[in-house]
Amino acid sequence: MKYTYISDLKDHVGKEVTIAGWLYNKRSSGKVRFVIVRDGTGICQTTAFKPEVDPAVFETCDKLDQETSLKVTGVVRKDDRAPGGYELSIKEITILGESKDFPISPKEHGVAFLMENRHLWLRSIKQHATLRVRHQVIKAVRDFFDNRGFTLLDTPILTANACEGTTTLFETDYFGQKAYLSQSGQLYNEANAMAFGKVYCFGPTFRAEKSKTRRHLTEFWMVEPEVAFMDLEGNMDLAEEFVEYVVGQVVEKCRNELKILERDITKLECVKRPFPRISYAETQKFLQTKKEEYASSADPELKKLSEDMLKNGLGDDLGAADETAIGINHDRPVMVHRYPSAVKAFYMKNDPQNPEYALCVDVIAPEGVGEIIGGGQREESLEVLEGKIKHHGLPLEAFKWYLDLRRYGTVPHSGFGMGIERMVTWVTGTHHVRETIPFPRLMDTIWP
Amino acid sequence: MKYTYISDLKDHVGKEVTIAGWLYNKRSSGKVRFVIVRDGTGICQTTAFKPEVDPAVFETCDKLDQETSLKVTGVVRKDDRAPGGYELSIKEITILGESKDFPISPKEHGVAFLMENRHLWLRSIKQHATLRVRHQVIKAVRDFFDNRGFTLLDTPILTANACEGTTTLFETDYFGQKAYLSQSGQLYNEANAMAFGKVYCFGPTFRAEKSKTRRHLTEFWMVEPEVAFMDLEGNMDLAEEFVEYVVGQVVEKCRNELKILERDITKLECVKRPFPRISYAETQKFLQTKKEEYASSADPELKKLSEDMLKNGLGDDLGAADETAIGINHDRPVMVHRYPSAVKAFYMKNDPQNPEYALCVDVIAPEGVGEIIGGGQREESLEVLEGKIKHHGLPLEAFKWYLDLRRYGTVPHSGFGMGIERMVTWVTGTHHVRETIPFPRLMDTIWP
Numbered sequence: 001m002k003y004t005y006i007s008d009l010k011d012h013v014g015k016e017v018t019i020a021g022w023l024y025n026k027r028s029s030g031k032v033r034f035v036i037v038r039d040g041t042g043i044c045q046t047t048a049f050k051p052e053v054d055p056a057v058f059e060t061c062d063k064l065d066q067e068t069s070l071k072v073t074g075v076v077r078k079d080d081r082a083p084g085g086y087e088l089s090i091k092e093i094t095i096l097g098e099s100k101d102f103p104i105s106p107k108e109h110g111v112a113f114l115m116e117n118r119h120l121w122l123r124s125i126k127q128h129a130t131l132r133v134r135h136q137v138i139k140a141v142r143d144f145f146d147n148r149g150f151t152l153l154d155t156p157i158l159t160a161n162a163c164e165g166t167t168t169l170f171e172t173d174y175f176g177q178k179a180y181l182s183q184s185g186q187l188y189n190e191a192n193a194m195a196f197g198k199v200y201c202f203g204p205t206f207r208a209e210k211s212k213t214r215r216h217l218t219e220f221w222m223v224e225p226e227v228a229f230m231d232l233e234g235n236m237d238l239a240e241e242f243v244e245y246v247v248g249q250v251v252e253k254c255r256n257e258l259k260i261l262e263r264d265i266t267k268l269e270c271v272k273r274p275f276p277r278i279s280y281a282e283t284q285k286f287l288q289t290k291k292e293e294y295a296s297s298a299d300p301e302l303k304k305l306s307e308d309m310l311k312n313g314l315g316d317d318l319g320a321a322d323e324t325a326i327g328i329n330h331d332r333p334v335m336v337h338r339y340p341s342a343v344k345a346f347y348m349k350n351d352p353q354n355p356e357y358a359l360c361v362d363v364i365a366p367e368g369v370g371e372i373i374g375g376g377q378r379e380e381s382l383e384v385l386e387g388k389i390k391h392h393g394l395p396l397e398a399f400k401w402y403l404d405l406r407r408y409g410t411v412p413h414s415g416f417g418m419g420i421e422r423m424v425t426w427v428t429g430t431h432h433v434r435e436t437i438p439f440p441r442l443m444d445t446i447w448p
Numbered sequence: 449m450k451y452t453y454i455s456d457l458k459d460h461v462g463k464e465v466t467i468a469g470w471l472y473n474k475r476s477s478g479k480v481r482f483v484i485v486r487d488g489t490g491i492c493q494t495t496a497f498k499p500e501v502d503p504a505v506f507e508t509c510d511k512l513d514q515e516t517s518l519k520v521t522g523v524v525r526k527d528d529r530a531p532g533g534y535e536l537s538i539k540e541i542t543i544l545g546e547s548k549d550f551p552i553s554p555k556e557h558g559v560a561f562l563m564e565n566r567h568l569w570l571r572s573i574k575q576h577a578t579l580r581v582r583h584q585v586i587k588a589v590r591d592f593f594d595n596r597g598f599t600l601l602d603t604p605i606l607t608a609n610a611c612e613g614t615t616t617l618f619e620t621d622y623f624g625q626k627a628y629l630s631q632s633g634q635l636y637n638e639a640n641a642m643a644f645g646k647v648y649c650f651g652p653t654f655r656a657e658k659s660k661t662r663r664h665l666t667e668f669w670m671v672e673p674e675v676a677f678m679d680l681e682g683n684m685d686l687a688e689e690f691v692e693y694v695v696g697q698v699v700e701k702c703r704n705e706l707k708i709l710e711r712d713i714t715k716l717e718c719v720k721r722p723f724p725r726i727s728y729a730e731t732q733k734f735l736q737t738k739k740e741e742y743a744s745s746a747d748p749e750l751k752k753l754s755e756d757m758l759k760n761g762l763g764d765d766l767g768a769a770d771e772t773a774i775g776i777n778h779d780r781p782v783m784v785h786r787y788p789s790a791v792k793a794f795y796m797k798n799d800p801q802n803p804e805y806a807l808c809v810d811v812i813a814p815e816g817v818g819e820i821i822g823g824g825q826r827e828e829s830l831e832v833l834e835g836k837i838k839h840h841g842l843p844l845e846a847f848k849w850y851l852d853l854r855r856y857g858t859v860p861h862s863g864f865g866m867g868i869e870r871m872v873t874w875v876t877g878t879h880h881v882r883e884t885i886p887f888p889r890l891m892d893t894i895w896p
Contacts, residue, residue, distance in 0.1 A: 003677055005645070007597065020677045022642075022857045040645025040676065041597060069857035097828070097858035119636075119849045120856065122643035131644075135600045142590065149455065149489060152583045156887040157605070157629075157652050158618075158667050160894045170606075172618045172629070174666075174894055175658070181605075181620070181629075188567075188887055191896075194470075195570035196579075197453070197488025204605050204651060210623070218622075219606050228488065229468045231449045380545070401567045401896035408568065409470045409517035410545035412449065439604040439636055446608045446622055448639075448849035 003071065006042035009086040012076045019044060019088065020071040022123070023064045023099070025106075033061040035090065036083070037072060038123070045079075046072045046088040053090060060093045067099040067123065111432075118439055119448045129257035130435055133250055134424045136257075140249035141223050141420070144242055145200045150225060153192040155185030155201040161398040170208050170218075181206035184417060187347075187402050189226040190378060193413055194405055200225040212443055214432040215320070215370055217421055219441040226415030232359040232377045235414035236335050239363055239373050240273050242418075243333055247271040250427045263429045267367065271332050280339045280357065283326065284314055290325045317343040318362070323370040330366050337361040346388040349379040361416070369426040375416020382406035451519065454490035457534040460524045467492060467536065468519040470571070471512045471547070473554075481509040483538065484531070485520060486571070493527075494520045494536040501538060508541045515547035515571065559880075566887055567896045577705035578883055581698055582872045584705075588697035589671050589868070592690055593648045598673060601640040603633030603649040609846040618656050618666075629654035632865060635795075635850050637674040638826060641861055642853055648673040660891055662880040663768070663818055665869055667889040674863030680807040680825045683862035684783050687811055687821050688721050690866075691781055695719040698875045711877045715815065719780050728787045728805065731774065732762055738773045765791040766810070771818040778814050785809040794836040797827040809864070817874040823864020830854035 004017040021039030028034070031050035036043060048057050064070065074088040103117050104124065114121045121127055145152070158172070158179045170181040185201040192199040202223040209216060225238065251258070251268050258265055278286070287309060294306035308321030317339065318326075326334050341350050341358040348358040360376030379385045385406055389396055396403075424436035434440040439448065452465040469487030476482070479498035484491060496505050512518065522536040551565050552572065562569045569575055593600070606620070606627045618629040633649035640647040650671040657664060673686065699706070699716050706713055726734070735757060742754035756769030765787065766774075774782050789798050789806040796806040808824030827833045833854055837844055844851075872884035882888040887896065 005597065020859070021645075022859075040599075040641070040643060040647075067857040069859045097854070097856075099856040102856050117849075117852075119639035120852060122639060128643060131601060132599060138600055139590075139594055142587075146587055149453065151488075151580060152586055153579060153886045154652070154669060156667060156889055158654070158889050158894060170620045170622070170627075172620045174618070175656070175891055177894070179618075179894055188896075191567035191570060192886060193488070195488060195576060197469075199488075204602070206606075208623075219604060221602060229449060229451055234449060401565075404565075404567060406545070408545075408547040408550050409515040411468070411517045438601045438640060441604055441606050443623055446606060446625070446627055448636075 003039075006037070006039045006044045006084060006086075009042075009044060009076050009084070009088075013078050013086070014076065016073065016075050016091065017088070018071055018073040019046075020096070021069070023066055023068045023070060025066075026061070026064055028062075033058060033090075035061055035064060035072065035093070037070070043083045044086060044088060045082045045084075046074060046090050046093075048090040048093075057090055057093050060095060061090075063095065065099045065102065066105065067102040067120075068095055069097040069099070070095050115434070115440075115445060116448075122438060125260055127435065129260040130424065130428050130430060131438060132257045133254050133261075133428050134420070134436055136250050136253050137246055137420060137424050137427065138221075140246040141202065141242075141418075143249075144245050145223075145225060148198070150198040150200050151192075151196040153189070153196065153199050153201055154203055155182065155188035155192070157182050157203065157206075161395075168208050170206050183207055184222070185224050186226070186415065186417065189224055189415060190402070190405055190413065193226040193228045193415070194409070194411070197229075198225070198227050210443060213320070214434075215422065215425075217433055217437065217440055217442060220433075220437070221420040222417050223420065224415060224417040226413060228411050228413045230377075230414045231412055232337065232361065232414060235375055235377060235416060236277060236337065236361055239335065239361065239375065239416055240275050240333075243275070243363065243373070244271060244273050246423065247427060258428070261428050261430075263427075267331075267429075268427060275333045275335050275363070276330060277335045277337060279337055283318070283322075283336050287322055287325060290329065294325075315340050315342070318364075318371075320370055323364050324368040326364045327366045327368045327370065332366060333372070334364045334366075335361050336364060344376070346392045346394065347378050347385065349377045350384075359414075363416075365422070365426045367426065367429075369422060372422045372426060373416050373418045375414065377412065377414040380406060380410045380412050382410065451487075454485070454487045454492045454532060454534075457490075457492060457524050457532070457536075461526050461534070462524065464521065464523050464539065465536070466519055466521040467494075468544070469517070471514055471516045471518060473514075474509070474512055476509075481506060481538075483509055483512060483520065483541070485518070491531045491573075492534060492536055493530045493532075494522060494538050494541075496538040496541075505538055505541050508543060509538075511543065513547045513550065514553065515550040515568075516543055517545040517547070518543050563882070563888075563893060564896075570886060573708055575883065577708040578872065578876050578878060579886060580705045581702050581709075581876050582868070582884055584698050584701050585694055585868060585872050585875065586669075588694040589650065589866075591697075592693050593646075593671075593673060596646070598646040598648050599640075599644040601637070601644065601647050601649055602651055603630065603636035603640070605630050605651065605654075609843075616656050618654050631655055632670070633672050634674070634863065634865065637672055637863060638850070638853055638861065641674040641676045641863070642857070642859070645677075646673070646675050658891060661768070662882075663870065663873075665881055665885065665888055665890060668881075668885070669868040670865050671868065672863060672865040674861060676859050676861045678825075678862045679860055680785065680809065680862060683823055683825060683864060684725060684785065684809055687783065687809065687823065687864055688723050688781075691723070691811065691821070692719060692721050694871065695875060706876070709876050709878075711875075715779070715877075716875060723781045723783050723811070724778060725783045725785060727785055731766070731770075731784050734777075735770055735773060738777065742773075763788050763790070766812075766819075768818055771812050772816040774812045775814045775816045775818065780814060781820070782812045782814075783809050784812060792824070794840045794842065795826050795833070797825045798832075807862075811864075813870070813874045815874065815877075817870060820870045820874060821864050821866045823862065825860065825862040828854060828858045828860050830858065
C-alpha cells in the first residue's frame, strides 16, 4: 500500500505515480474532467482528456462526490497554473469509499453546525491551514527551549490541592479523595527549576470558567518556562526573544498557510525586539488618554471600547478592553510590568523599590488579541511567602512541599506561561480561539 | 543577574566567571576545601587553597550544608580528574540561601520517604539523569514524526462519552453533564488522519486502574501516530523505524546520563531493524515451550515466571509474565501481531485471511519491560464497524461522529500508541516506572 504524497510530487516530474486521497473539488469542460484531490499533504489537480483515456475513467470521474476517497495513477507534469504547481494526467482512477451528501458543502454554514461537524470541518482548507500553523507554533516553542538548554519536565494534571479556590477547577474522584485538573504547572515547575536550572512544561491546562468570550477555552495548551537565578528583567528578555522567534518561524515556514488565511504578513514581520516595556502605572496614564480620545470618537467601535474601558478601575487588573486599546495602538507586543500586587498571585515577588507593585509582566499582543503571556519573578523568601499565603487565606499545609523550595537553598527565579491557542489566534488572524485547536472545549461544547 | 552555566565552562577556560547553584557535596583536606556545586546543567568542583584565599572564603566553605544555594567566582581550569572536566579556583563565595537538614542525605532512604519528597528527590543525580533521558526520548519522538511530514494535532482530554465502560475512567462534572478524562486520542486521531493524512497526538492520558504494579501510572504520556492509507505491514514498518530511532538518539545524546545510571549500553546498541515479527499463534507455541522449560528450571525466578504464565489461557491477551518471557528471550523488541480479535478493541480490523484474528500489533520490549507499543489497522467498513459496536454492547449514538469517518470517504488506515514512561523505563534500565516522570501519579500517590 505505497502511494506518493502530493507534497512529494515535485520529485516525480515526468514519472508515473499513484496518489490516494479525497475529492476536494471537480470541474468539467466538454471533453476534459478536472478532479482535484487532497491527501492531507497538499492538493493536486488531476485531468482526464476524453480522446486519451479509457471511457471507464471518464465515467468514474462523473461519479465522484465531495470527499469520495480514491486513488489516481498518472504521469506528473509541472504546471504553474495548477494549485500546488503539479498536475497528474489520469491513467487510472479508482473509488475507494463513497461520500454521499457530505454535510459541509462550499456554501456558508453557521458556526454551530460547523462545530457539531468539527471532525469533518477539519478537512476544509482554512481549518487545515490554521492547524498547520498551530503545529509550527508548537514546534517553534519546543525548538526555542530545547536549543537553549532547557529541560522539558511535564508537570502533573491531577493535583490534590485546590490552592486558589475551587470555583474554576474541574474536580474528580481520585480513589476516594478529591483531585483537581491543573490550571498551571507553575508550582511544580519551580521545584523542577531548582533541580534542573532551566526548565519548561508544556501540556493541557483546564479552567472551568463560565465565560463565553472568543478568547476562552476550558481546555487549552500552555507552555511555561521557569529559570533559576533569573530576575524580572531576564524574564522580559526571554519572553521577548521567545515571541520574536515563534512569530519569525511561522512567517518563514507557513507562507502558504498564511496566504490561504489571507493574513497580512507585514503585521507579523514587524514583530522584532525590543518590545515596548511599560509599567502598569504608565499604562494607566496611556489608557486614560485613550479612554478620553475614544469617548469622543466618531467611530462607534472606539466609542464602545471607551465605554468598556470605563468599567475597569484604577488598581484593577487590565480588562479585555484595556488590552485591546493597548494592542491596537502598537505594531508589536507590549510588555506591561509591575501590576499592583493585590491583583496578582501570592507567589509573585513584590518590587523592593515599591512593594505595592509586583515584579510581574504580561505580554499584550497587538491587533486586539489581548494577553498572550503572563509571568514574573517569584517570591524567594520563606517568611514573606508564608505571610502572603496566610494573607490570601490559603491553607499553609497544602503548600508545605512548595515552601520546602525556600527552606532548602532558595534562589531568585522567574518564569512565564504562554497560551498556545491565543498565540495561534494572533498569528493566523483568526477571530475566535475555537478554530485554533482540533477539538475545542467550550462551556457549551464537549462533542465531538 | 548573569551567571555562567556549568555546562558552558568549556568556553571560559582561563577566564574568571561566576557560577550560581547549590552545594552538591564538599570535602576538606588540611588547607584545601573542595566545594562541589550543581546548577542543573552540570556539576563543578570549586577549590579554595588556604594560603591563596581570603580567610572569609574558607569560613564560608565550612558553613555550607547540602543544597545551600550559593554563587562562586573564580578562574576556570581544565582538569580531567574533576567531575565534568573543569574546576574553578574560588576567589569569592557567597551564600544565597541556607539549607538546614536537607531531608535527602546520601544515605539510603525508603521509597515512600523519597516519593513524599519527590520535589527534592529530583535534585539527586540519578533522578536528574533519568529525567534528562525522558527529555531526549520526547524530543526524539517529536523529531521523528515532524521530520517525516506528520502534523501534530492535539486530541482532547475532556470527552463526553465513556465509550468502553467507565470503570477505569476519571469522571468530572462539565457544566452539568458528565465528562471523562481521555485514555487515548485514537478515535480523534482518525478524524485528524482523514484531514491531514499523517498525524500524531502527544499528551497525558489517564487510567483509573486499581493496579499497583511497577509498570502502571494513573497519569502517563502517550504518543499516537495515525496514517491514512497505511496497512498493518506499514504500521509495523513505522513502529520499527520509530523505536530504532528513539533508542538510537538516546544512545547518541545521553551517554553521560546512561553512564550515571549504570546502563549497559550494548543492550540498546543492538536495537536495530528488522525486529522479529511473530504472530500471536506462533507466540503461543513459543510460550508453551518456555513454560515447560521454566517449570523444571533450577532458577527460582524462572520457576515463578512459569507459574505466572500458567495463569494465562490460550486465546487470552498476553499477560505480563508472557511478555516477560518474550522479552528475556530476545535482544531487541518483538512485534507480536494478529491477536484474537475477541481480546482487542472493536475498531480493530479483522484479518481477512483469518477473521478470528485482528490486524493488530504489540511491540514487546526486551529485558522484561513488557509492551511499549500497541496498535493496528482500523476497520474501515461502515457496516462491519456498526456490527462490532453493537456486538460489544456499546451505544451507537455515541459513535455517530466516528462513524461519519466511514460514511464520507473511508480509507484503510492504521496507527499505534507508545507510552513514554514505559519507553524511558526500558532505555534507562529503571526498575519502576514512577521514576520516569517528574511527579508520578499512582493509585496511592497524588502528592506532592
